[in-house]
Amino acid sequence: MQARKKYVLLGLCACCWLVLFYWGGGVQLRLLRLLTRHRGEVVRPWPNWTDRAFLPRYAHLDELQTDPGTAESPRQRRQAWSAIYKDSRCRMETCFDFTRCRRRGREGFRVYIYPSEKNDRVSESYRKILTSIGESRYYTSDPREACLFVLGIDTLDRDQLSGQFVPNVDERIRGYPLWNDGRNHLIFNLYSGTWPNYTEDLGFNIGQAILAKASLNTEHFRPGFDVSIPLFSKDHPQKGGERGWLVRNTIPPRRKYLLMFKGKRYLTGIGSDTRNALHHIHNGKDIVSLTTCRHGKDWEKHKDLVLSGSLSPEESLDSFICATCVQAACIPVLLSNGWELPFSDVIQWNQAVIEGDERLLLQVPSTVRAVGNERVLALRQRTQMLWEAYFSSVDKIVLTTLEIIKDRVFSHISRNKYMWNSLPGGLLVLPEYSTHLAHFPFYYLGLGVSPGQEFTAVIHAVSPLVSQSQPIMKLLQVVSKSKYCSQIIILWNSEKPPPSRSKWPPMPVPLTVTDGRRKTTSRFLPHVAIETEAVLSLDEDTVLLTSEVNFAFLVWRSFPERIVGYPPRSHFWDPLKRAWGYTSKWTNDYSIVLTGAAFYHRYYHYLFSHYLPQSLRTLVDRTSNCEDILMNFLVSAVTHLPPIKVAQRKQYKELPSPQGTKSVPWANPEHFNQRQECVNTFANWFGYMPLVHSQFRLDPVLFKDQVSVLRKKYKDLEKA
């Protein structure tokens, strides 16, 4: 009778349970709660107090509006501050002398480089930095007009064990008459401290100087004062730089490996714990950790931050900085607590990388896996954008550093975060032109606005006005008849003085004649008279129809960041001459449209006159040639896209005519050779060939279709 015993026992238990229930307090309840998973405390929101309405204000209105005020005068306070807040507590207000940059805008911001002494060894990297500054538009050789000073002494490597370590910096800089305790000085540094703990000690007192340093620790970073820069190797290109390696936006965007870590593994020293832990998430399949133990020349000095997601195996991740990972179009997964990211002042890193906490390393795989396809796609493009805008060359790194400081000095004419973080990047957006986003051709879509409905025609006149049948007269009439034309500006570049007003035909739109001072580049000067976003640049002898103008303008409104024009040209690589070639022959593709008749955004006038170096503009003025090629270089460098050619009724004047009239400069072979040279000179300055080929032209929808002419809006274009 085993069963019976069991059941008696069970019955007893039940009785005990009941008894306990009635007298035993909360034992069962607790038990029950445990069994039914009613653990913890139950939702208990903040009470809705009955006397809520009678609670006192946190401060009286009076207290809020009437500030207690201080006895101290603000001027005295500011002076007192600069005495208190210095060295490690430096801020721009206290450690930077704004009066040195007194003059407004671009003109006020000048950088002086100390001459280097004969026996100074300057490393390759530092030489590149100095070259970049020297060639930038901010350089000055006169210390009196300088706002910022850069040392001639190489301070990049401050590791005492390094071969490039420069001793006695302290004594030397103190000897500089302009040192002024480091005020307004900018010090570049890549490596500091020495093995094994790599402190941030530079080995000399930087005083009130701004530090532009790679791998800055947040603890020592003086916010709003120092600049964190990316670490770069001595082989980093001076200019141009490679484009990112992202060439395709594949869907789904996953690659072979989900997560990859490449770097050194130390048994001791900084980051060794994390690195060892990294080894634990290595699974050999989609998460790999590649570590080496070899100590290279300057590899070991830095925190390897390349834990990168979605990295394909064939792309060699041959570097230790995040930037290379960025170039490789994989998304950096940053696990570096306390590291100030490069240019963190202006770049929104959380839109381009996946940040993790070193302490939560083991969560990284699940975090990365949880990232959606859309986000991977967006992150990859954004890392590419950042790479191309700020990291791909020493020039860009140095200029970004200078621009960040300049934005601080002239804070009311500076770029906002949106300008820094969207295409084409902060370096190509000059706040002196405007601080208003809608004034640039790049942000229309992002702001949800469309380009303006009107254009300004700028006619470049070189020959004197002698007869009423001159091409320019016809051109004026044709252009002024366009319903989109708001005004016409004639740029008078002739040797003769401009004719009186009455000589010009009457027109429905205002006409302005300005003096171009006989410079070819004057056609791209940012004339204040240009009020519309679109500019139609014209040569005096251009032959156009009103409907051609209208059609091209409508096309431009769809592509406001590009040049939209009529006659195309092309460039090509000549393997025999090992140089770039230029052709005006009829080809199946083109990379240039002539600005003798082209629409573009007026911002490019500003960029042409202020972003490009004086040397290139001088070249254009000297030869009276190539200004159109330079403009195409500029716009393609900004957009990474080709210009757009639109339909044109007749072939343009630059047709290679068989008999070749001597009077026209473009029939001259000399003229043509100059253009070949120009292409190479420009490519040299940009550091790469920005021009891009295109294979199509845009025609009206019914262009030369077999339908009634009456249906066609642009029938004039089809007349022979």
Added chain:
Amino acid sequence: ESQTCQKRRRMTSGNHCKSSWDASVSMYATGKYSSRGPALIPRMKTKHRIYYITLFSVVLLGLIATGMFQFWPHSIESAADWSLDKRSVHDAPLVRLPVSSPIPERGDLGCRMHTCFDVYRCGYNPKNRIKVYIYPLQKFVDELGVPISSTGLSREYNDLLSAISDSDFYTDDVTRACLFIPSIDVLNQNSLRIRETAQALAMLPRWDKGMNHLLFNMLPGGPPDYNTALDVPRDRALLAGGGFSTWTYRQGYDVSIPVYSPLSADVELPERQPGPRRYFILSSQTAIHREYRAELERLKEENGEALLLLDKCSNLSQGAAAARKRCYKGQVYDYPQILQESSFCVVLRGARLGQAALSDVLQAGCVPVILADSYILPFSEVLDWKRASVVIPEEKLSEMYTILKSIPHRQVEEMQRQARWFWEAYFSSMKAIGVTTLQIINDRIYPYAARTYEQWNNPPVVKWSSVNSPLFLPLIPPRAPGFTAVVLTYDRVESLFRVITEISKVPSLAKLLVVWNNQNKSPPEESLWPKIGVPLKVVRTKENKLSNRFFPYDEIETEAVLAIDDDIIMLTSDELQFGYEVWREFPDRLVGYPGRLHLWDHEMGKWKYESEWTNEVSMVLTGAAFYHKYFNYLYTYKMPGDIKNWVDAHMNCEDIAMNFLVANITGKAPIKVTPRKKFKCPECTAIDGLSLDQTHMVERSECINKFASVFGTMPLKVVEHRADPVLYKDDFPEKLKSFPNIGSL
């Protein structure tokens, strides 16, 4: 033991509480019964069986009865509690602080999230949301019974806490919380006894050196030197403070918050259209340092009426009335209404950096001109203040007028709109301030799920009209990978084979994918298919749906997809290749052959579909179009509303839906390539007859109207251009052209 239910009761209704209990009890019992019962009962004699079943029933009934018993009286009790819940602040339990109770250390300026914050408490969570616990209200008094704060819980702090407790961040479970908010009100340092407040903080049960604790403070510092951060020692606690300077603000750790202006709750200022205002610059603060006031007076002398310098009204006594009035030379103005009359409003620092006036100014849609050196602007970690304000160094006060005059009008208007938006979203109430603060901290802890710049900074009107193309990087993909042609077919095998043969002549074709949409019939045998030089795959679908054509099949390995109908045989190889070349230059657009247009029908007051020969194009038919594979993914998984089902139900308009989708996300028009053709194959007149049918056109018009209403806008863009080869129809030898065979029928 009844506590559980009581607590729950406050959240939910009483009945719910009981029923959940009953359910759990009976579940427990039945679980036991079923696990033991079947194994034992068959072996027992009937007599015993009855006995035991009775016993079990008794036990079961007993349990239910006890359950009822346990609850019945308590539910009466908790009903009494219910009224107790409508408690007064004064009922908060009293806590006496011993004089010797420990004082926390002063905050460490080196604190950062990775050094002073315990992330393990937040952990990994699929929602990426931190959990916030609020301590119950207690009233702290010192040994003599004097409270630690002169005001106790303020209305603003109470609003803040109840807003947080209503938000998604809130948890009542102290063990699961990642962030702790003390109920000790430290918004205004003036009303605090610093040492005692610090002791009270240290008394909190989970204080643990202030780890993961968040304090809200708006008025820091006290006379004479007014520190820019709360003076209460607080160990490692995070501080959400109004009026931080760059020296006290721990970047990435503290949160800079606005100084709340109670006026915004009292006064309603309707939003004003951005535009020029009566005054150019307005200064409305009452306690400006005389040095600065002199400077402002000088500016006014120079620039006259454009400036309005207001001050306190001397004839009004202190109090609420005085706070709502401002005077200039005896003339009285209403505050804050007067702020709406000016384009720019000066916000000067006082003893403190953070000024409540900033909130008033933003509310009025006036662009703040902030003169407070080293001030960390509210929420500056996420808000782009350059788009809503002008920050001028104090030194340059005298240049203010020229600086402001140099700002373009359109930008001033945008700033006015932006200022108002900042106020509405982040300044308007204690709730907005509290939730924004928590969101910022949340973004730091889960940076991979952080809100974007656009989400934080774009006002709704911009969010609505702007587009962020998913393929924004200007890339011209290489030619080499080619494209994958996707042919949707039902059973027109003969025509299909002709299409396949035609397409296979295109040099850049990488793969051909036939989507076999006929479930009743198998595709022809392999041997019957035309022999072509590229891989050919047949995908059989489960249902005859039009959306099958846009499924992101794994077989599509290229970025470019050519969608083509099984009756499009009139496109030449040159035309297709050229289409692919054009697509490479516009990888984010639809690049197709036949173009269509949508028109607004003024008579009917709705959209109309147009397939006539028009000068404009706003759609391209996907019967022959190139597009990025990403759009397949979007079409299948991200199509808004019920459009996908509508398309499948009507067996029509999938192409219009695709045009809407692409235009909506990129903001760009499609590209029509090559001249117009009569897209008609001789054999399939019946089908064409259908597509020319009037009813068909009506249905397509309906589609446009339906989609426009689902998208809430008309995303399609009208253009007047199409793409042709550079030398198309030019007087040039045909054999030298890359694409000679274009436009031939």
